[in-house]
Amino acid sequence: MADGAKVRTVAEVMTTDVLTASASDPLAKASARMIERGVGSIVVVDPGTPVAILTERDLVRAGAAGADLSTARVSDWMTPNANTVGPNDEVLAAFDSLNAHGYRHLPVVDAGALVGVVSIRDMLKLAQVLRIEHPGAIEARRGLEGVVVAETEVGDVRGQEGFYHYRQYNAVELAEKRSLEDVWHLLYEGHLPTPAERETFAEEIRSLRTIPPAVKGLLPAIATAGDHFVPLDALRTAYSLLAYALDFRSWLDIDKVTLRANAMQTSAVMPTLIMALYRLNQGLDPIDPHPDLAYAANYLYMLTGEVPEPGHARAIEQYLISTTDHGFNSSTFTARVITSTGADLGSAVVGAIGALSGPLHGGAPSRALDMLDAIGTPDKAEEWIRNSVMKGERIMGFGHRIYKTDDPRSLMLRGVAERLGGDMVDFAKQVEKTVVDVLAELKPGRNLYANVEFYAGVVMDKVGLPRTLFTPTFTSSRVIGWTAHILEQAADNRLIRPSAHYAGPPPPVPVPEL
Ligand code: ACO
Numbered sequence: 001m002a003d004g005a006k007v008r009t010v011a012e013v014m015t016t017d018v019l020t021a022s023a024s025d026p027l028a029k030a031s032a033r034m035i036e037r038g039v040g041s042i043v044v045v046d047p048g049t050p051v052a053i054l055t056e057r058d059l060v061r062a063g064a065a066g067a068d069l070s071t072a073r074v075s076d077w078m079t080p081n082a083n084t085v086g087p088n089d090e091v092l093a094a095f096d097s098l099n100a101h102g103y104r105h106l107p108v109v110d111a112g113a114l115v116g117v118v119s120i121r122d123m124l125k126l127a128q129v130l131r132i133e134h135p136g137a138i139e140a141r142r143g144l145e146g147v148v149v150a151e152t153e154v155g156d157v158r159g160q161e162g163f164y165h166y167r168q169y170n171a172v173e174l175a176e177k178r179s180l181e182d183v184w185h186l187l188y189e190g191h192l193p194t195p196a197e198r199e200t201f202a203e204e205i206r207s208l209r210t211i212p213p214a215v216k217g218l219l220p221a222i223a224t225a226g227d228h229f230v231p232l233d234a235l236r237t238a239y240s241l242l243a244y245a246l247d248f249r250s251w252l253d254i255d256k257v258t259l260r261a262n263a264m265q266t267s268a269v270m271p272t273l274i275m276a277l278y279r280l281n282q283g284l285d286p287i288d289p290h291p292d293l294a295y296a297a298n299y300l301y302m303l304t305g306e307v308p309e310p311g312h313a314r315a316i317e318q319y320l321i322s323t324t325d326h327g328f329n330s331s332t333f334t335a336r337v338i339t340s341t342g343a344d345l346g347s348a349v350v351g352a353i354g355a356l357s358g359p360l361h362g363g364a365p366s367r368a369l370d371m372l373d374a375i376g377t378p379d380k381a382e383e384w385i386r387n388s389v390m391k392g393e394r395i396m397g398f399g400h401r402i403y404k405t406d407d408p409r410s411l412m413l414r415g416v417a418e419r420l421g422g423d424m425v426d427f428a429k430q431v432e433k434t435v436v437d438v439l440a441e442l443k444p445g446r447n448l449y450a451n452v453e454f455y456a457g458v459v460m461d462k463v464g465l466p467r468t469l470f471t472p473t474f475t476s477s478r479v480i481g482w483t484a485h486i487l488e489q490a491a492d493n494r495l496i497r498p499s500a501h502y503a504g505p506p507p508p509v510p511v512p513e514l
Pocket of ligand 1: 143359360361362364389393394395396397398399400401402439443446448451452453
């Protein structure tokens with residue numbers, strides 16, 4: 001029976017109008033009454049007290065032995081000392097008793113008195129008596145923590161070690177030494193590009209950055225729909241339109257080359273969509289991608305129309321590289337689940353954007369900066385954080401499902417923030433230390449440290465990105481990881497379809513007549 005489901009008792013399923021006979025009755029009389037009532041047994045009583053049971057099986061035995069039913073007595077063929085159950089016994093216990101003895105009926109006895117009979121037929125009315133579990137079913141921990149659900153060659157996160165990698169390469173080292181395009185190539189093609197491959201790949205991306213005309217014309221409506229502009233919601237809507245306009249199909253109906261082309265188009269156009277929507281909402285014209293700028297510099301360029309300082313472009317590039325992929329995080333898992341159904345790549349990416357939008361996942365960096373604003377000055381940090389944690393609130397940008405030590409992305413981004421410099425960086429470092437200390441005191445043993453989101457907000461702010469673009473910016477890099485996973489899922493697919501324990505009141509209840 002399902003954990004948490006109500007236990008059902010014999011009293012709930014038994015038949016109370018019990019057919020009884022006396023031991024001295026002729027067998028013919030007892031069997032005629034059983035046929036008349038359409039039941040397979042009769043309880044033999046010695047006024048009020050059950051002493052035995054006479055079943056169809058006993059009648060078959062009597063017939064086979066040539067007994068004369070009119071002269072034979074119930075006492076000659078009944079099963080004496082019948083097993084009984086109590087009305088408050090669990091149905092499952094009664095079922096086990098029937099099963100163990102091969103019986104089909106059990107008298108129900110309360111304080112020595114016959115109060116009912118329970119049969120296999122009564123139990124079969126209860127579908128959940130013996131819930132058939134899927135053979136080999138495994139009980140997963142809440143939130144699927146620690147549950148391995150697939151194989152991947154894209155990368156891995158080793159939480160205890162504070163280490164993660166993309167196809168064997170330490171991701172932080174990649175962020176220090178390589179461009180985003182190189183990492184993108186690594187994720188899609190399985191290896192870092194040669195100089196010639198780098199050129200070809202960059203050329204391919206360049207040609208796909210432009211928003212298709214069928215979508216471009218509708219962007220002003222999306223950017224200004226609703227009173228409150230949420231760039232990520234607008235992006236989700238515009239990207240969905242793009243996937244539809246470009247005729248992305250179920251990957252079951254297209255070849256690998258077309259699916260990869262869908263992935264390239266998606267990752268290449270995402271930054272352009274983000275910035276076009278943002279500018280349109282501000283009443284400004286979108287800025288076309290700069291043909292000579294690489295991904296990260298072009299990203300900042302499309303916000304202002306100014307070629308960014310190299311230091312700013314490199315800072316945002318390092319952030320983007322560090323967030324391209326991260327194991328089976330919630331949004332990546334979402335993308336793989338949707339892909340496993342054979343859905344088109346666009347549907348999987350739209351779903352993943354939705355998963356990323358949540359404050360427990362990708363929606364935290366702007367909230368982390370809001371927290372710095374709310375704290376105001378270093379001397380107020382401890383009191384503010386202490387009060388928040390005491391109230392049961394979560395400190396945004398801290399804690400992680402996998403990392404129980406420093407998040408390597410946070411360490412790297414703290415370094416990037418220090419390089420950019422400024423009062424806010426110093427303040428953020430003081431707040432980080434205070435949060436870690438307060439959480440260690442108030443939440444001992446939980447090992448809560450700054451995650452990627454804390455310094456991400458600081459870095460994005462320092463390079464001039466408005467807060468509402470923080471999560472869309474995260475989306476622009478993570479989409480490369482999502483699509484790499486989508487390609488991998490499609491290459492070796494099995495429908496992802498787990499099960500759940502039903503924990504509500506037991507079924508079935510009769511459907512009320514109208
Ligand atoms: N502030 C205060 N307490 C926290 C925090 C936090 N940021 N994070 C975890 N805890 C506490 C919880 O209250 C809980 O305490 P309890 O044992 O007294 O109930 C304990 O630590 C364990 O928390 P869980 O929610 O079980 O941890 P889980 O692994 O499910 O959550 C998560 C991970 C969602 C990231 C969590 O740490 C959190 O909410 N952090 C704040 C939001 C955030 O920064 N999100 C971005 C994550 S990074 C990314 O997705 C890219």
